[in-house]
Amino acid sequence: MSEMLGNQYFLGRKYSLAMAELEDVVAQDPGNKVAMKKLIICYTQVGNIDAALKTFHNLISEDIEFIINTDVVSDDCPCPELVVKEDDHVETLTSLKEFLMFGILWLFCNPEKSKMYLEKALEINPNLSLVKSSISLINAYIEKHNTHAN
Amino acid sequence: MVPFFLLKHSECKDKMSISDKFKDHILDSIAEGVFTVDKNFRINFFNKAAEKITGYDRDEALGKFCKHIFRSDNCYTDCPIALVLKSQKNIYDFDSKVRNAHDCPMQIKLNAAVLYNEDQEPTGGIVSFRDMTELEKFRESFEKSTQFHGILGQSKIMQEIFELISEISDSDAPVLISGESGTGKELIANAIQQTSSRHDKPFIKINCSVFPQNLLASELFGHVKGAFTDAIKDRVGRFEIADGGTIFLDEVAEMPLQMQIQLLRVIQEGTFERVGESVTKKVDVRVIAATNINIQKALDDGKFREDLFFRLSVIPIEMPPLRVRKNDIPPLVKHFLSKYSMLYKKDITEIEAKAIDRLMNYDWPGNVRELENVIEYAFVRTSKGSILESTKLPSNFKESSIEYKYNLRAHSSDDISERTHLLKTLEKHHWNKRKVATELKIGRTTLWRRMKKHGLDVE
Numbered sequence: 001m002s003e004m005l006g007n008q009y010f011l012g013r014k015y016s017l018a019m020a021e022l023e024d025v026v027a028q029d030p031g032n033k034v035a036m037k038k039l040i041i042c043y044t045q046v047g048n049i050d051a052a053l054k055t056f057h058n059l060i061s062e063d064i065e066f067i068i069n070t071d072v073v074s075d076d077c078p079c080p081e082l083v084v085k086e087d088d089h090v091e092t093l094t095s096l097k098e099f100l101m102f103g104i105l106w107l108f109c110n111p112e113k114s115k116m117y118l119e120k121a122l123e124i125n126p127n128l129s130l131v132k133s134s135i136s137l138i139n140a141y142i143e144k145h146n147t148h149a150n
Numbered sequence: 151m152v153p154f155f156l157l158k159h160s161e162c163k164d165k166m167s168i169s170d171k172f173k174d175h176i177l178d179s180i181a182e183g184v185f186t187v188d189k190n191f192r193i194n195f196f197n198k199a200a201e202k203i204t205g206y207d208r209d210e211a212l213g214k215f216c217k218h219i220f221r222s223d224n225c226y227t228d229c230p231i232a233l234v235l236k237s238q239k240n241i242y243d244f245d246s247k248v249r250n251a252h253d254c255p256m257q258i259k260l261n262a263a264v265l266y267n268e269d270q271e272p273t274g275g276i277v278s279f280r281d282m283t284e285l286e287k288f289r290e291s292f293e294k295s296t297q298f299h300g301i302l303g304q305s306k307i308m309q310e311i312f313e314l315i316s317e318i319s320d321s322d323a324p325v326l327i328s329g330e331s332g333t334g335k336e337l338i339a340n341a342i343q344q345t346s347s348r349h350d351k352p353f354i355k356i357n358c359s360v361f362p363q364n365l366l367a368s369e370l371f372g373h374v375k376g377a378f379t380d381a382i383k384d385r386v387g388r389f390e391i392a393d394g395g396t397i398f399l400d401e402v403a404e405m406p407l408q409m410q411i412q413l414l415r416v417i418q419e420g421t422f423e424r425v426g427e428s429v430t431k432k433v434d435v436r437v438i439a440a441t442n443i444n445i446q447k448a449l450d451d452g453k454f455r456e457d458l459f460f461r462l463s464v465i466p467i468e469m470p471p472l473r474v475r476k477n478d479i480p481p482l483v484k485h486f487l488s489k490y491s492m493l494y495k496k497d498i499t500e501i502e503a504k505a506i507d508r509l510m511n512y513d514w515p516g517n518v519r520e521l522e523n524v525i526e527y528a529f530v531r532t533s534k535g536s537i538l539e540s541t542k543l544p545s546n547f548k549e550s551s552i553e554y555k556y557n558l559r560a561h562s563s564d565d566i567s568e569r570t571h572l573l574k575t576l577e578k579h580h581w582n583k584r585k586v587a588t589e590l591k592i593g594r595t596t597l598w599r600r601m602k603k604h605g606l607d608v609e
């Protein structure tokens with residue numbers, strides 16, 4: 001297990017390899033938010049949406065700004081290149097998995113869009129408690145942010 | 151590779167600032183580019199040579215991810231530091247292509263190591279690198295300019311060897327390359343492998359003379375744990391690694407007789423057992439062997455098995471010594487001058503006529519390797535001008551040429567004059583006999599006769 005090796009795999013966009021390393025890191029150090037943030041993205045890219053949602057919810061419950069304040073350039077966040085695919089065919093998205101994935105990924109760039117996709121996921125399955133809770137946390141952030149802005 | 155002071159930071163915390171300045175000063179003074187990264191692969195040190203090679207200022211590079219500075223495909227495939235992390239072994243002379251600040255591709259060779267904290271957790275990495283772009287260009291132009299896979303040889307005898315290698319490219323038959331030391335047997339083996347249908351398969355080389363019998367068996371066929379005292383774990387042998395490809399057995403005639411029997415079996419049946427194991431393994435390996443000893447004498451003395459010899463020498467190739475292909479000397483010298491001009495950053499492109507005369511009249515017992523050493527020696531000693539002078543040739547080499555001087559004295563002054571003129575004309579036309587005969591207004595037969603008379607009958 002090596003966080004450094006996990007970091008390199010993540011930089012090299014080898015998500016499944018990065019996931020294996022970072023899972024060990026988070027298991028040994030559950031407070032490692034940097035590793036958790038990367039792990040969330042890895043889970044979405046290997047199709048493990050349940051694990052992504054669970055880790056995502058854990059992290060935003062503790063520190064939502066840690067995801068929202070991601071600097072795409074200086075943090076080498078891959079989300080823009082991952083969500084850009086969606087812009088062209090947003091109307092064709094139909095599956096719960098897709099809505100959850102984009103809901104999670106968009107929080108790294110745009111809380112409003114993240115909320116929109118999570119709400120669409122909830123329309124398909126209204127019983128997703130983690131999604132409901134995540135939307136509440138995002139709403140709270142947006143309200144707080146708007147209050148400060150006003 | 152990794153400076154000790156980088157690895158032992160924690161042991162001198164109270165002297166950290168002094169240590170850091172000392173470290174920076176040393177790393178800035180070396181010609182190799184050096185950078186270090188933290189565990190997130192952000193650059194946290196970038197020496198002056200790295201600035202010069204990449205074109206990035208230190209301030210531009212610091213804090214950036216190394217992949218954004220170097221933009222190598224290896225960042226996404228085989229990051230050298232990741233390889234070290236996985237293997238726990240430092241990497242040396244790793245070839246990589248990167249891009250410089252002007253977005254131009256560069257060929258570099260790098261060494262990489264991982265930095266650890268007191269708990270032996272990886273905390274960063276260090277990479278040193280050097281620009282190989284110019285050398286790579288030279289290598290490419292050399293390969294294009296030579297007739298055959300990086301081997302220089304315009305003599306008829308070498309051309310015939312090149313032709314033979316092309317002819318056997320579809321064959322998997324064993325090849326036995328014989329020839330004196332320094333004649334380029336390994337280059338020929340490389341060319342055979344590169345032109346064969348197995349060119350993209352493993353190519354394993356082993357020098358049979360450097361291992362004692364028990365270790366050679368282990369090297370070639372592998373061993374199982376407990377097979378002998380030092381066999382602490384299973385080991386795969388070279389034949390298994392080469393499966394599907396080619397193995398080059400250098401100095402094959404130095405192999406102990408017992409091993410020769412085992413080798414014969416692999417060649418005949420493709421089967422062998424690992425040392426300490428009774429399970430028979432089967433491989434498909436093409437064998438290229440080489441030897442620099444007198445095979446006939448080795449056969450007569452019973453040191454080399456006749457059956458193995460016949461099995462190996464399905465395609466025999468005899469590398470000629472340099473003394474019988476002396477017209478290859480001028481282009482070889484030219485090549486070595488270009489090579490060392492590049493390596494030593496000197497512009498020495500010519501060689502004095504007297505020097506080439508000496509080179510042409512030496513017997514070269516060490517063959518092309520010796521010629522290269524002589525040129526490098528003289529090259530290093532030449533500090534002024536663009537011409538390599540005969541006075542810069544090694545003293546022992548000059549002594550060896552005394553015989554040549556005596557030979558000259560034994561001839562009349564007219565002979566010497568004729569010989570010198572002939573040699574200069576041959577040089578001028580790069581040993582093209584047709585052009586030389588035309589300039590001297592003599593027939594090619596007469597030219598050949600004169601060359602023979604003066605010991606210049608190189609074919």
